């Protein structure tokens with residue numbers, strides 16, 4: 001293996017990409033391509049209720065339209081439960097897993113602080129159940145991993161210094177749900193680790209996930225990748241752009257603008273260009289630098305898209 005960076009783009013094929021997904025994909029691509037690195041594509045389709053192969057196919061076409069090529073597509077998560085099972089077993093052999101029988105309403109009723117990613121702090125209710133207590137439950141448990149009382153530090157390429165102590169910030173977290181589905185944190189750690197990913201670039205809503213993934217990396221023998229959690233996109237009037245803005249998903253954008261216009265608006269908003277201009281991803285790779293991708297918000301002149 002060379003020392004070239006390996007990045008990844010890991011979309012959820014549950015609909016059309018919106019502008020925020022495009023921006024994360026663009027920065028992931030620029031970061032590796034500007035340094036002669038590689039990009040891996042992976043479909044995060046653990047939620048088989050919402051995801052569809054036809055959406056995955058449209059996603060590949062949208063990336064091609066944007067000029068964001070990749071070197072390899074790895075197996076989608078929906079087909080990897082056998083692999084995740086092996087890593088789950090290793091955690092169990094280490095004595096780090098325990099069954100949690102709490103119901104959803106129990107988990108949400110304890111005066112638990114709500115984390116930014118939608119999870120609740122878990123106070124360790126089921127950590128020390130005896131086998132007799134476990135035997136009284138008839139339902140299938142979720143499985144949690146015990147977390148250590150230590151600080152995890154991320155020197156994020158976009159957000160700078162970030163740290164968290166899992167013991168006080170989220171508590172023991174679920175790695176397999178009661179229905180047998182392995183959770184995002186475990187799947188991402190295994191997939192990135194096995195693919196040899198050296199940098200993880202994604203939206204900043206996932207920054208709080210990084211310490212949980214770093215913990216699992218350290219347990220499962222994977223190197224920590226570099227992290228870059230890119231800022232959220234805002235309209236020029238200060239509103240957060242989201243999936244609800246239908247005129248900003250690629251279905252609409254591909255009919256009403258060009259890839260060069262779109263990339264130019266994103267690049268100018270991010271500060272990668274001095275003035276508004278049309279530009280291809282390839283041209284932009286020549287001037288890309290992480291120094292410009294800072295902060296939590298980027299303001300876009302969306303009117304300039306059309």
Ligand SMILES: [Zn+2]
Pocket residue numbers: 099100101102124125126
């Ligand atoms: Zn529990």
